[in-house]
Amino acid sequence: MSRADEQSEQPGQSEQPAPTPDDDAAGQEQPEVEPDNRWREALISITTGDAMVAVLSVLLAVLVGSLMILLTDENVRDSIGYITARPSDFFNASYDAISGAYSALFRGSIYNTRATDLETGIRPLTETLKFAGPLIAAGLGVGLAFRAGLFNIGGRGQMLLAGAAAGWIAINVDAPIWVHLPLAIVVGVVVGALWAGLAGLLKARTGAHEVIVTIMLNYVAFYLVFYALSQQSLLQAPNSVNPKSLPMDSSAIMPKILGDTYNLHLGFLLALVAVFVVWWILERSSLGYRFRAVGINPSAARTGGIDVGRTYVTVMLISGALIGLAGTNQVLGTVPSGVTVDLDAGIGFDAITVALLGRSRPFGILAAGLLFGAFKAGGFSMQVSQGIPVDIVLVIQSLIVLFIAAPPLVRAIFRMPQKEAK
Structure with a gap:
């Protein structure tokens, strides 16, 4: 190799040469590759993600x-x-x-294509939203507990006690609607929070597994409500032998948001508010950060200065409050004819499915709740018109x-x- 060739290679061996027109051209081609990579990464993220x-x-x-x-x-x-x-x-x-x-299923849950007018045609959609309200609220409660590493399987008991407490206020308190209805809702939410908080407290203080505790609390809540519905001094309707209360007072019934033509009531709007509140807690507050940190690794969170026990109690209180909101939704809105031991209508366990399908994300739970609300509303139509078992x-x-x-x-x-x- 000649001396001139050696000198021409020397700059490339030691440091980068000065930019040349060729280098500038190569630099101009680079942005054409990067967008392709970004689109490819986005596509892979979508097709391999939990949502898909x-x-x-x-x-x-x-x-x-x-x-x-x-x-x-x-x-x-x-x-x-x-x-x-x-x-x-x-x-x-x-x-x-x-x-x-x-x-x-579509006609019973989204739009009745056989209807002669729009008012009748959209009735199935309003039924879907009505059924979705308590599913969304209860699913948020279960999903929030999931994010903190807890499995709140006590939705049925929390809904029963919350609904019974709200029903007692609705029947026995005499007040105008602007006092009576908010009071019944708040009492139901507080009772649901306290019942779930008991499981969180046992978890924090004794290490008791929340799954076992909440399952046992379901039975306790069921028999407490059954007892209350068997005593006329508590909830049982006068001169009745059935475990059922009187209907809710008109001043404590959630108003219908689209008029008397449809059954959609205030409970759905409260569920939507709960979605945004839970989103803000999880994504924009320090409390949500603590929830997520404990859910990912309690030991690391404790090392980082987070009080894990207090976090367990707090998240179960909020979880129970959301599920209690679902209970009040049932008693004061969907089924205001009276408190029964079946007021939860299986929502306490369906909420687990909603939370899983929504990946414990507030807006995912909203979508999952709407889907399951459509299943509930359209299932009856399938059975009636096609003879298909609702099962x-x-x-x-x-x-x-x-x-x-x-x-x-x-x-x-x-x-x-x-x-x-x-």
């Missing part, structure tokens, strides 16, 4: 539910007997069964939980790319 897994879990559950609809349809079962002779009959019957079922809807809800609990299974079925290691 939740959506695909719902899709899988609906597909399995469709198979069950086929098995329960009489025309489909009859056509199977001669499927080799006339396969078209089987496929036509299958299409009619599935399309009829889900169109009935099919419950099976779909259970399958959603099953698939959400097994993300690797969902990713394997749809061949989703795995998350890149960071």
Whole structure:
């Protein structure tokens, strides 16, 4: 190699050369690569994220539910007997069964396409929102506890006691609506908070597992409410032998927000307010930071100066208050005909599914609550118009939980790319 060649290579070996026109051109090409990388990273993030897994879990559950609809349809079962002779009959019957079922679900939960006017057509949507209100509130309570590493499975007991307390205020207190209704709501929310806070206190002071404690508290709450409904001095209606209270006083019933034509009431708006409050707590407050820190690693949070025991009590108090709001929603809004031991209507356990589907995020829980509200509203329409057992809807809800609990299974079925290691 010549001396001139050695000198020409020397600057590249020691330090970067001065920019040249070629380098500038290369620098101008760089932004064309970076957007592609950003789009690729965004696409991978979406397709491998928890939200996509939740959506695909719902899709899988609906597909399995469709198979069950086929098995329960009489025309489909009859056509199977001669499927080799006339396969078209089987496929036509299958299409009619599935399309009829889900169109009935749509008509019962979103819009009645057979209605002659808009007012009647949107009634199913208002029913969906009505059912979604307590599901959203209770789901927020369960999801908030999840974020702090706690499993609040005591939703039923918290709803029962909150609803019974709110009902007692609604029946026995005589006051104008602007005092009576807020008082009944506040009392119900406080009772729900205290009942859940008891589990948090036992967790903080004794280390008792919150799952066991809240399950036992469910039974205690049930029998307390049953006892109250069996005593006329407490909640039982006069001259009645059934465990049921009197109807709620008109001044303590949540007003209907769209008029008497629809059943949608104030409870749904309160649930929406709760969504934004929980979002602010988790994402914008120091309290939410402590909740998340304890949920990720209690030992590290304690080392960082966070009082883990106090955090457990606080998060259970707020969780119980949200679930108590769902209980008051039921008693003062959805079913104001009286307090019963069935006032929770299974919402205490459905809230766990809503929180799981929403990934314990407030707006995810809002979407999941609306979906399950649609299931509740449309399930009755499926049963009435198509003769499909309403239990099919419950099976779909259970399958959603099953698939959400097994993300690797969902990713394997749809061949989703795995998350890149960071």
